[in-house]
Amino acid sequence: MFKKIISYFYPIQLYKTTSEISKTLEITLVNGQIVLDSLNTNYSYGSLQRILRKGLQSIGFENIKSLQHILVLGVAGGSVIKTLVDEIGYTGKITGIELDEKVIDLANKHFQLNKIKNLNIIHHEAFEFVLKTKLKYDLIIVDIFQDTAMPGFLFENFFQHRLTEIVTANGYILFNTMILNDHDNARNKAYISFFKPEKYNVWTLPRVEEHNELILINRKK
Known part of the structure; x- marks a missing residue:
């Protein structure tokens, strides 16, 4: 309880480790809440949870509750999963894909x-x-970072095309991006132009928590 009170005045580091993929990983108590951070950004809970919650709100909580299968690419500590289950009350199937095994261990140990x-x-x-999955998903959440860097494959047309093949008719893609400079802004505009308006509804939530832009895609029936 004492640590929780102190955390409202300054962050308290509870655990620190490294991984080959994510480099520095820290479990920190901030404002009474345990968060997972990399060296330069919030990986789960904290600002990231607020960012993705806004994306889910834009899709609609009641709409999400009716979905059957959600795919989360980039689990980290699982804050968006906690939002889906605890806040929205989603009871359908959730499949989470995470490359960093150390992050999975931390998510299970500290966030259950x-x-x-x-x-x-x-x-x-x-x-x-x-590339390999044969299933289709009603909502695909893409939230893949290595610290502040986003892997280049996320913006390749082949990957975008594959996402459109595995999302259901009337399904959604929620893509969390980070914009730090003009190049990133142009990159996002090029990404959005891939989705033709006759087949997809596309909208953005720019400057969420200052540097993040959410891109939302709804595949028309």
């Missing part, structure tokens, strides 16, 4: 993701999973 019954976390590379 392994206790969520409708969640299946798979240790896998997101590109390969999307």
Whole structure:
């Protein structure tokens, strides 16, 4: 209780480790809440949870509750999964894909993701999973970062096309991006132009928590 009170005045580091993929990983108590951070950004809970919650709100909580299967590419500590289960009351199937095995261990130990019954976390590379999966998903959440860097494959047309093949008719893609400069802004505009208006509804939530832009895609029936 004492640490929780102190955390409202300054962050308290509870655990720190490293991984080959994410480099520095820290479990910190901030404003009474445990968060997962990399060296330069919030990985789960904290600002990231607020960012993705806004995206889910834009889709509509009641709409999400009716979906059958959600795919999360980039689980980290699982804050968006906690929003789906605890806040929205989603009871359908959730498949989470996470490349960093150390992050999965932290998520289970500190955030109890392994206790969520409708969640299946798979240790896998997101590109390969999307390439190989034979299932379709009603909502695909793409939230893949290595610290502040976003892997280049996320913006390749082949990956975008594959996402459109595995999202259901009237399904959604929620893509969390970070804009730090003019190049990133142009990159996002090029990404959006891939989705033709006769087939997709596309909208953005810019400057969420200052540097993040959410891109939302709804595949028309």
